[in-house]
């Protein structure tokens with residue numbers, strides 16, 4: 001089986017000349033279809049940078065990143081955009097548009113895909129909001145939702161178009177324990193139903209039990225691949 005995400009000898013630098021600083025060192029990582037992989041590590045160790053490179057939000061400089069069979073290093077902008085459409089992003093600052101309702105926020109992500117233009121996008125958006133437990137909030141403006149509810153809208157938005165990959169950066173950071181666990185359980189359930197692959201960055205030890213695999217980043221290096229099959233759960 002080919003990996004959905006394959007990172008090979010990836011190095012990354014920020015800054016130029018004397019300010020040039022290496023932040024990722026020879027990263028190698030394969031993630032397979034349907035896997036939920038959690039990446040942990042201290043602040044500044046390079047997790048967000050790696051996630052942004054994998055998601056095509058930053059250009060890779062040295063090494064290789066293959067996403068769904070597409071080489072991202074040196075890819076044209078257009079090619080990167082095509083790959084990005086197959087990825088759902090869930091970031092801590094959920095980036096909902098506050099002047100739109102929950103349903104309109106989700107609908108916007110469907111409008112990016114030709115295949116949905118012929119379908120009833122309002123109904124599809126309402127369905128996925130139901131699935132994340134927000135059936136009674138679909139007409140609420142994002143501003144009038146709690147942190148956990150906004151995060152659930154962000155999940156609905158990311159998963160509505162059935163992406164093959166979901167990238168999540170600290171999806172539970174601003175949530176209390178219960179909301180945090182609700183949010184990741186919803187992600188886990190929908191991902192398993194849709195067969196999508198999740199790469200999730202977190203400092204939140206309370207959610208490690210949803211991972212199929214936990215990887216650890218330190219000082220720009222992936223130092224171990226351990227704890228397959230939820231050794232750390234509970």
Ligand SMILES: Nc1ncnc2c1ncn2[C@@H]1O[C@H](COP(=O)(O)OP(=O)(O)OP(=O)(O)O)[C@@H](O)[C@H]1O
Nearest residue numbers: 014015023041042043044045046047048049050217
């Ligand atoms: N745009 C940038 N320009 C220069 N340096 C950057 C930039 N973004 C990140 N860095 C540096 O790269 C290193 C890795 O940062 P990154 O945000 O990837 O770490 P992280 O593990 O996600 O941290 P955190 O857990 O605090 O979010 C840090 O030393 C950071 O200061």
